[in-house]
Amino acid sequence: MIDWSELGGAPPPLVFRRRPLADAEEVLVLSYTCDLGFFEDVCLPQIRPTRARTTVLYDAARLTGRSQRDQPADYLALPVACRNGAAFHPKLVVIASATEAVISIGSGNATASGWHHNAEVWTHLHLTEPTVPQLCHDLADWLRRLGDILWMEDIGRERLERTAQLLRHRPVAGTSSDLVLLTSDHTPIMDQLRPLLSRATSARLAVASPFFDTQAEALRTLVELVRPESTQLLLTRHVQGDPVALKSALARAGTWQARPPLHYARYHHGKIIEWITPGAAWAVTGSANCTRAALMRAADSGGNCELALLAPIGASLVEAIADDPIDLDYVEYVSPAPESEQTPPLLVLGIRAHGSWVEVNVLVHRGATPQLVEVGGRSLAHARSSGRVHTYVTEFDAEWFAALSGTARVSWSSGDESGDAEAVVTDVGRAIARVEQPSPLENNAWDRVIGDEALRAALLYALAHLRTVRPEELTSPHASMSRRRLVTDAITMATGPALLRFTLGGAVARPDDRGGEEPGDQADRSLPPPTSRDVDQRQRARLRQFAHRVLDAMDGAAMPAALASARTVLLIIAADVFDEPAEWLALLERSVLLVWTTPTEQALEAEQAALTTIGLVALARGLSAYPEAHPDLRRSFEALRDAGRQQVDHLRGAPDESLRGYAADLTGSAFGYGFPWLDFRDELSWILAxxxxxxxxxxxPAATLRDGVVNVATTTVLARRVLLHALDELRQFPDTRVVVEGVTAMCGWWNGRRLLQVIYKGGRWQAEVWHNLPTGIAAYARGVAQLRRPDRQWTVDDPVLALEQADRRP
Structure with missing residues (x-):
């Protein structure tokens, strides 16, 4: 249950982390400036578990941080431009399903500054009832009208329309709401406020804005409409405005004060217009600065595209954050930003893959429209136009498209104009599809997932769902689509990109790798990383049980689920939660068998070879370190080794990147602290040989093997017991010759029922044989029992001849 009292005014990343809608259909973000790298790192991991399609619209001229992805995007980043040439300036987040919605209207842009560092103002509406306030339908209508205000791609209109449908899915409540949506598309926001402002009497006016127009015209108009008894200006550091113009605008403002915010070092980017009368108090918040372009001009008349909220307030918002008054002349001002250079003749909006074709969309501001554009060495021909937005199309080619990575440069030439620009590459099919069962790895570090019982259960559920991805049943929709792309797309659609990376040996996310996690966040209160120092016995037992459950759930799994499950178990073993080596060795053997015996999938051959190699090396080292391992485990290892010899070329073909990826976190007392840095190819060759x-x-101890003969060096006078111990330890290898070199020279053979030993005495070799020893020779080796008299004794010239004569009856 979300406690919204804790989220009052919170920035969107915190709202995303709390996931107010567990199963959202659409997430829509509107922003002026945008940092896609920040959004991808901090917000997308929190959105993905909700399965929502994610769309970000931002002003095409205000991208401050490029996408950091190394593959085509699976969300929609859509630059737009106002048709009037003004700023696309709203700040909105919508999280919606057919039965629930969160609407967040605020002042912060989708950047690290706007959604983290700056002081901003946000209003969050969580709509869960069967009916909704009128504002919800008004917002839906405005989203639909944006297509008439903006130049944008068709896919942008489609996503706006789908969000609008969800917002209008429920009827308007019969009772009126005090919340009023203010938009600037046809009517200036000031004109919408005029009737309410002009009726205010004995009012106190307060304005917070980081920007004022040069002549302070918007502030002057507010003062003239309200005729306040007193006025306060909240002026942040580096406010943009002219002190002379501000003083002139305030000439009729009654008594007035300029006040800095309490925390002056922090940039206050929030926008507030509030007026308080004896009978009521109102505030306008949202994206609109106190400027002519924001408040006094409609978008269809050259003003900005703005979004604001009018709402009643119980107390002054400005006074709650204002410090002592300051002289206007002592405020830190900055001059208005210089007029930007002339808009480029052409803006690239995006590179989008739609099924069997790829299109590049460009916005032509002036000049001739190019007939061709070029991307990644391929020319795309002009296909259609929608106003100034032009679309260039080519057939989908999987290899070419994959090589474009997450961004690519688009070049063009038309008449005397030419240029190039970077654009986001998007797989639209993946972006508008919903992941079936996102894994908890989407928004949680690995340590947190296995340290929290609920997250472990979610991971097990996702691994079980991954079993539904059966590569042998997949068919490619495009002739050029590679088999690997087909399989990896299926994994992504089933369980999300994080589990895909995990399955393919990608880096395991650690707490410091997850953007947006702040100290004190509820998510930080899970168990500590599951190491032997930090996890109590009950938690260790649960992790051991979880490892068994993972493998138990994989009966009949195809290769994707086998790889993910085996890696999960290996990482748990590396966490040192097992008290008995026998248990983790058995789990390791099951994991290797799972990967090795699962039918090979061509697209995942490299990963199968890499994880099998790592498993074989780990198992060989573990069996060597723990001699008391069960004989069945050793026999299984021998079967795996024999199979490896048959497929040695396949195993040796494992790429270095895959080997290093799977091994990266396998350090600890089980595998050895230097395990990730082994040369796995050399280790494999040594094992198979x-x-x-x-x-x-x-x-x-002190044993060597040469030409099939085992030599044991000893200095003890109990050479016979040393011999018996060696023969017993080698009982799986009947009649292997063991030679003890010490005070007394002797050798022996043991086949499970017959014991033969030959001792050098008096210059000759004396042989002794015992038949029918069904209980073995372990007790004799330990000295807790005495051998009976030999069944036969004789002398030989060569000890080897004794073995030929041992089974002859006298």
Missing amino acids: RSALADAVDRL
Whole structure:
């Protein structure tokens, strides 16, 4: 349950993190300036778990931070331009489904400054009832009218229309609302306020704005309409305005004060116009500065495109944040920004893949329209026009499109004009599709996911849903689409891009990697990272159980789910939550078997080879470190090793990037602290070249293997027990010759029922044999029982001859 009292005035990233709609259909963001890198890093990970389609509209001339993606975008970043040449200036966030909506109207742009550093004003409306206030329908109507105000791509109109449909899905409530939406498309905001302002009597007027027009015309008009008894101006540092013009505008403002904000060092970008009378108090908040372009001109007459909210207030907003009065002459002013250079003749709006074709959309401000544009070495021909927006089209080619990455340069030439510009590359199909079951990795670091029971359950659910991706059943919609693109797209649509990256060996997100997480946020109150130092025994037991549940759920899984599940288990093993090596070795063996025995998928061969290689190396090292491992586990490893020898070229073909990616976080006492930095190809070659006998000999103290003979060095006088111990440890290798080199020279063979030992005495070799020892020789090796008299004794010239004679009956 969201506590909205904690979110009053909060910036959008915090609202996204709290996810007021668990299953939103649309997220729409309108902004003047925009930093796409900030939005992708801080906001998208919080939006993805809601499965919402995400659209960001921003002024085409005000992109302050480029996209940081290395692949085509799966959300819509749409630059727009006002047809009148003014600023597209609204600040709006809509999170909507058919039954619920959050509408946030504010002053902050979608940048780190606007949504984090600056002081801003936000109003959030959470609409959950069967009916909605009139403002909701008014906002829907305004979104639809934007198509007449802005130059934009067709996909932008479609997303605005879909959001409008959701906002209008519920009827208007029978009771009136005090909230009034103010837009500037046809009527200036000042004219909409005029009747209410002119009726104010004995009013106190307060204005907060970081921008005033040069002649302070908007402020002058406010003063003339309200005729206030007193006036306050909240002036942030670096306010844009002219002190002489401000004083002139305030000449009829009654008593007036200029006041800085309490926290003067912080830039106050919020906009407030409020008037308080003995009987009522009102405030206008939103995007409109106290300027002529924002308040006194409509968009269809050359004014800005603005969005504001008129609402009653219980107390002054300005006084709550104002400091002591200051002389206007001592305020830190900045001059109005110089007029920008002439608008470029052509703006690139975006590069969009639509099914079987790719289009580039451009806005031509002046000059001839190019007949061709070029992207990534390919020419696109002019296909259609909609006013000044022109569309260039080419057939979809998967390899070419994938090479464009997240952004690409578009070049053009027309008459005497030529140029190029960078544009966002978008896979529209993915952007407007909804992920079926997003994993918690979308907006949580790995440590948090496995440290929180609810998030672990969500991860298990996502892994189980990943089983529905069966590559053998996929068919490509385009002849040029690669098999890998087909499979990775299916994974993304099933469980989201974060689990795709995880499946393919991408970096595991750690707490510092997740943008937007602030100290004190509710999400930070989960369990600590699950290491042996920080997790109690109950939590460790739950993690062990979770690892088993992951593998239990993978029966019959295809390769995507097998890779993701096996990697999950390996990371849990690396967290050092297992008390007994036998348990994690068994889980490791199951994980390797899962990946190795799952039918190979061509698109994921590299990942299968890499994770199998890492698993084999880890299993070999684990079995070597823990000699008491169960014989069944060793037999399984031998079967895997034999299979690896048959597919050695496949395993050696694992790319370095995949090997390093999967191994990156596998450090700790289980795998060894240097495990991620091993040369896995060399390790694999060494493992495959060895035999099971060689591995077994390595586990014996002071033992070596040469030409099939095991040599054990000892200085003890109990050479016979050393011999018996070695033979017992090598019981899986019947009649392997063991030679003990020490005070007494001897050798022996053991086949599970017959024991033969040959001892050098008096210059000759004396052989002794015992038949029918069904209980083995372990007790004799430990010295807790004595061997009976041998069944036969004889002398031989060469110990090897004793083995030929051992089974002969006297």
